[in-house]
Amino acid sequence: MELENIVPWGRNFAEYRDMFVLSGEDLQKEIIGCGDGPASFNVEVTQMGGRVVSVDPIYAFSAEQIAGRIDEVAEVVMAQVRQNTHRFVWKNIPDPDTLYTIRMEAMYRFMEDYEAGKSAGRYVAGSLPELSFDEGRFDLALCSHLLFLYEKHLDLAFHEAAVLEILRVADEVRIFPLVTLENRPSPHLEPLMKFLTERGYTCEVCKTDYEFQKGGDTMLRIC
Numbered sequence: 552m553e554l555e556n557i558v559p560w561g562r563n564f565a566e567y568r569d570m571f572v573l574s575g576e577d578l579q580k581e582i583i584g585c586g587d588g589p590a591s592f593n594v595e596v597t598q599m600g601g602r603v604v605s606v607d608p609i610y611a612f613s614a615e616q617i618a619g620r621i622d623e624v625a626e627v628v629m630a631q632v633r634q635n636t637h638r639f640v641w642k643n644i645p646d647p648d649t650l651y652t653i654r655m656e657a658m659y660r661f662m663e664d665y666e667a668g669k670s671a672g673r674y675v676a677g678s679l680p681e682l683s684f685d686e687g688r689f690d691l692a693l694c695s696h697l698l699f700l701y702e703k704h705l706d707l708a709f710h711e712a713a714v715l716e717i718l719r720v721a722d723e724v725r726i727f728p729l730v731t732l733e734n735r736p737s738p739h740l741e742p743l744m745k746f747l748t749e750r751g752y753t754c755e756v757c758k759t760d761y762e763f764q765k766g767g768d769t770m771l772r773i774c
């Protein structure tokens with residue numbers, strides 16, 4: 552994977568907590584974050600005494616390379632947000648300037664932790680639909696802003712393979728959001744739920760308090 556093709560953009564612990572309706576009990580669990588990128592969820596939970604392993608292709612790159620790429624994309628992403636403010640709900644985050652501050656703080660926090668976290672095995676380079684972990688290694692898997700969102704890049708077959716693989720290594724999976732980049736309900740949601748239900752899994756669409764993309768206020772919970 553080329554770093555030029557990746558848009559590193561990371562959220563923080565409070566956003567993960569609200570997107571995935573994480574309880575105190577959830578935070579005691581062994582968690583895998585699939586596609587965590589430069590989010591600060593891992594470092595923040597680790598500092599609280601929790602256990603998170605993040606998997607992302609971006610972790611194949613050095614801290615210097617990732618930091619350079621974050622600087623390159625930040626202005627581009629922010630320009631797009633400013634041109635499309637009507638497509639977002641300015642509730643949890645009041646305005647684009649605050650969004651920029653929150654995102655950069657989260658990504659700098661990740662960057663500060665990156666080398667230590669990599670040495671400790673908390674940041675593992677890898678790409679769905681394959682995971683290099685033993686069966687049942689994790690209690691809970693979280694996947695933020697990858698599946699469903701990139702519906703044009705990742706087809707239904709990819710979603711099926713990726714979620715089955717995550718369910719191989721984790722007892723429960725939570726995915727957020729369930730809308731595409733254009734804020735439309737993902738066309739993969741219903742067929743994926745049917746596919747999983749036929750294989751004996753329980754799927755539940757849960758409302759969240761978090762909504763930034765308009766209509767992106769639900770997550771999928773699979774057990």
Ligand SMILES: C[S@@+](CC[C@H](N)C(=O)[O-])C[C@H]1O[C@@H](n2cnc3c(N)ncnc32)[C@H](O)[C@@H]1O
Pocket residue numbers: 557558559560561562563585586587588589590606607608609677678679680694695696697
């Ligand atoms: C929009 S970012 C979201 C980052 C983080 N989850 C968050 O919400 O702040 C999407 C992430 O998915 C990662 N990604 C892309 N393809 C992937 C794959 N096949 N398996 C795992 N992660 C992937 C990217 O490298 C990027 O870090």
